[in-house]
Amino acid sequence: MMPRIACSIRLALLLLCALSLGTRPAVSQDFDPSFGYGGLDGIGGVSEPEDPVSFAAQFTAATDDRPAVLMVTATIEPEWHIYSITQPKGGTKPTKLELAESKQFRPIGKWAAIPKPHSYVDNDLYKGVRIEEHEETVTWYLPIEIAEGVDPATLEIKGTYSTQACKQSCLQLDGKFVAKLGSGVPIGPIEVTDPASAVALGESSTKSKGPKLPEQPAEAGVFSAEGSVVTxxxxxxxxxxRPGDRVFLYLRAELPDHWHVNAYEEQKAELGNQPTLIVPKETTGVQYYQPEARAMVVETPSAVEGFGNLRYHEKTAVWVVPFDVSEDVGAGEFELNGIVGYQACELTEAGVGSCELESAVEFTTKLTVDPQATSFEPIGLTFSRGTYDQAAELAAVVAPTLKPAPNNLRIIEFGGEDTAKIGFVGMLGLALVGGLILNLMPCVLPVIGLKLMSFAKQGGESRSRVFLLNLAYVAGLLGVFLFLATLASLPQLGLSTTTDYDWGELNTETWFKVFMTVLVFTMALSFLGVWEIPIPGFAGSSTAAEMASREGYSGAFFKGILTTILATPCSGPFLGPVFGYTIGQDVFTTFMIFFFVGLGMALPYLVIGAFPSLVQWIPKPGAWMDTFKQAMAFMLLGTVVYLLSTLNEDYFIPTMALLVACWFACWLGGRLPITASGFSRGFSWFVGISVAAAVGFVGFGMEKEHELPWQEFTPSQLAEAQATGKPVLLEFTANWCPTCKFNLATAIDVAAVKQVVEANGVQAIKADWTDENAEIEASLEQLNSRSIPLLAIYPAGRSNEVIVLRDTVTKTQVLQALAAAGARENNPEESFQLKQTSEPKGDRLASND
Structure with a gap:
């Protein structure tokens, strides 16, 4: 209910072009649509006698191989499930795990889960949102660092959990856990995201940012050689x-803090530290390619003269070795082997370095070739100890033969022929047929209906005029196709690489979708008689005038353009491979393909223009045309609904407001009779278009990028911001709160406030109450509030004070409150002084006048 009220208020505001609000503060409706029949606190409901999920927690101490790890295990009763901690927004309620603040430990990574959640898309309840569920048991684990001097045997890690357990209904489960030192449970790979900073050996170093590390499966093999720190x-x-597939072999090295492993090279070094050598051994039916690093590379000058630059990976290094399986290889099991030579080095915080002796690990695994394979699961490698000399000898022979992996992605056209086998002439035939079928697409039918009316009106015309009218229609139609071909050919013409458009790609542009929505909507209004399109014969005038007029060439040409533009969102049979065929082709081929698609679409009208007798079945012009025209208007309105569904939700309300404003403009411009003076008609249209333009400016102007550098609210974030000694601006808002949006757009997220925030180092925090949030509710209660909007400003250096602005605020009030909180630099209200009220908690803003 609340979002509808908000939308209605905003729509009314936009249509009136007014920037003042008198709405009451919005009060949160704490409602979760997926709560099922679990009942409400204090009221009860249908629930289970005992919690269907039990939680247990423990942690393991750090070892040479890995850091300390906190583990929280949920055991779930049969037929029940809970949701993941990574559940995407817009779906079900995610599980939350929160740790109590402590100086005895700190997280050094992110929560991970084993097993991974089962995921699926439920388009009935959560359209397009992936739902992630756990059943039976799940362990969440988090790498932690225990502070020096803390005995793990006496450490207790406290936290809370919040989850929804669901079967046929859902129960909200909230509780606490205490983790003590334990033996641990099996977990997956650990990814530490807060490693120690690297210390350069030389005076300067450069780091190249590598791609995101690939996710490591539970099936991965693991090996730690005796005497080496590398895992x-x-x-x-x-x-x-299957034969012809490309496979990827992954090698991942994990090292402790302050250790690194040298980067990959093809050959061993003559002097200095030795590089990593990755050498796959020759296997019949397999084509290996060069290893590719998937981790950040640190490059720094060596402290030893003559050794050049050092190149290495810190903490974690990942290499990928692509290889292709021959299409001629038969079914069976094949053994893959290789060796990795490496050297790990330590660099202490004091800048002192030392290295292990060069070492190596050999790897092997078995690959199954099955032409009928349909499921593809990862498989681990088996490791054993090797020698660096073995790796170096093999690298000298094999590495020079390895080439970079080509992009040989094999595209299989499901249910269709390979386009390469069809050839250019065959593709032209498909383009012609595909264009012909476009006439039957739903996007085009409304305009096709208008063309049928024009055929009716052409009865009695000379054959030459009928042909020329249809030729004008075809010219407009083909003109758009040739324009699109030009856009698609810009890169080949050397004119652009960023503005070329493929078929339908204009519909990815918001401005184009809004323009098309407005165009089709105003056409529908014309067909309903609200106004007249000033193009002869475009079916927009009154019934009598329409039957008396003759279709003009301009009207026919415009209809051809509109028909093609409306067809661009559709891709009928054959057009997918046809337009895909143009990728990488020369300009001539691209233009011919687009031309033949347009020719196919225009073919019926060329034939009817040449043989008008083919449409003698259409009734003669008469009153039926007015009814048919109005029926076409509703088809156009259906197209408007479709076009609205393609817009991002952020643009839905501004577009709706613009449509109503255009309705007003068409009504105002079309209400005067033809006998009215040109000045009167022109003035009416000027006023109507001005109102529509103003509504569009206000509506789309409100959808702007944030001015302030917002941080997401959490109690710890607020505490950290206050600890900086700078003023803190805390805005409570929600998507369902129209007054909040108004405050942000006109008083808070504005340039003048941004100037003060930046000049004074103000910490801007946004508490988004769109969804249920107990922390935000608790913070509002501390500020004596149960509703929003509310703006809280914490003065610099005065932790026991807070300035509160409630309900609708102005830019001046916000600037004054910031000045009172100590943010006076570059503040036009810098002289403002706060008059304290007698309220017991917090100060309301009071003028000093």
Whole structure:
């Protein structure tokens, strides 16, 4: 209910072009649509006698191989499930795990889960949102660092959990856990995201940002050689393949803090630290390619003269070795082997470095080739100890033969022929047929209906005029196709690489979708008689005048343009491979393909223009045309609904407001009779278009980028911001609160406030109450509020004070409150002084006048 009220208020505001509000503060409706029949607190409901989910927690101490790890295990009763901690927004309620603040430990990574959640898309309840569920048991684990001097045996890690357990209904479960030192449970790979900073050996170093590390499967093999700090993991992305498939072999090295492993090179170094050598051994039916690093590379000058630059990976290094399975290889099991030579080095915070002796690990695994394979699961590598000399000898022979992996993605056209086999002439035939079928697409039918009316009106015309009218229609139609071909050919013409458009790609542009929505809507209004399109014969005038007029060439040409534009969102049979065929082709081929698609679409009208007798079945012009025209108007309105569905939700309300404003403009411009003076008609249209333009400016102007550098609210974030000694601006808002949006747009997220925030180092925090949030509710209660909007400003250096602005605020009030909180630099209200009220908690803003 609340979002509808908000939309209605905003729509009315936009139509009136007014910037003042008199709405009451919006009060949150704490409602979760997925709460099922679990009942409300204090009221009861249908519930289970005992919680269907139990939680247990423990942690393991750090070892040489990995850091300390906190583990929280949920055991779930049969037929019940809970949702993941990574559940995307817009779906079900995610599980939340929160730790109590402590100086005895700190998280150094992110929560992960084993097993991974089962995921699916439920388009009935949560359209397009992936739902992630856990059943039976799940363990969430988090790498932590225990503070020096803390005995793990006496440490207790406290936290809370919040989850929804669902079967046929859902129960909200909230509780606390205490983790003590334990033996641990099996977990997956650990990813530390807060490693120690690197210390350069030389005076300067450069870091190249690598791609995101690939996710490591549970099936990965693991190996730690005696005397080495490096832990190796290895896997293939699939253990069962088909002939012709590309497979990826992953090698991952994990090192402790302050350690690194040298970067990959083809050959061993003559002097200095030795590089990593990755050498796959020759296997019949397999084509290996050069290894690719998937981790950040640190490059710094060596402290030893003559050794050049050092290149290495800190903490974690990942390499990928792509290889292709021959299309001629037969079914069976094949053994893959290789060796990795490496050297790990330590660099202490004092800048002192030392290295292990060069070492190596050999790897092996078995690959199954199955031409009928349909499921592809990763498979781990088996490791054993090797020698660096073995790796160097093999690298000298094999590495020079390895080439970079080509992009040989094989595209299989499901249910269709390979486009390469069809050839250019065959593709022209498909383009012609595909264009012909476009006439039957729903996007085009309303305009096709108008063309039928024009055929009716052409009865009695000379054959030459009928042909020329249809030729004008075809010219407009083909003109758009040739324009699109030009856009698609810009890169080949050397004119652009960023503004070329493929078929339908204009519909990815918001401005184009809004323009098309307005155009089709105003056409529908014309067909309903609200106004007249000033193009002869475009079916927009009154019934009598329409039957008396003859279709003009301009009207026919415009209809051809409109028909093609409305067709661009559609891709009928054959057009997918046809337009895909143009990728990488020369300009001539691209233009011919687009031309033949347009020719196919225009073919019926060329034939009817040449043989008008083919449409003698259409009734003669008469009153039926007015009824038919109005019926076409409703088809156009249906097209408007479709076009609105393609818009991002942020633009839905401004577009709706613009449509109503255009309705007003068409009504105002079309209400005067033809006998009215040109000045009167022109003035009416000027006023109507001005109102529509103003509504569009206000509506789309409100959808702007945030001015302030907002941070997301949490109690700890607020505490950290206050600890900086700078003023803190805390805005409570929600998507369902229209007054909040108005405050942000006119008083808070504005340039003048941004100037003060930046000049004074003000910490801007946004508490978004769109969804249920207990922390936000608690913060509002501390500020004596149960409703929003509310703006709280914490003065610099005065932790026991807070300035509160409630309900609708102005830019001047916000600037004054910031000045009172100590943010006076570059503030036009810098002289403002706060008069304290007698309220017991917090100060309301009072003028000093």
């Amino acid at each position: 190796w993991y290895g896997w293939l992305d699939r253990g069962r393949v």
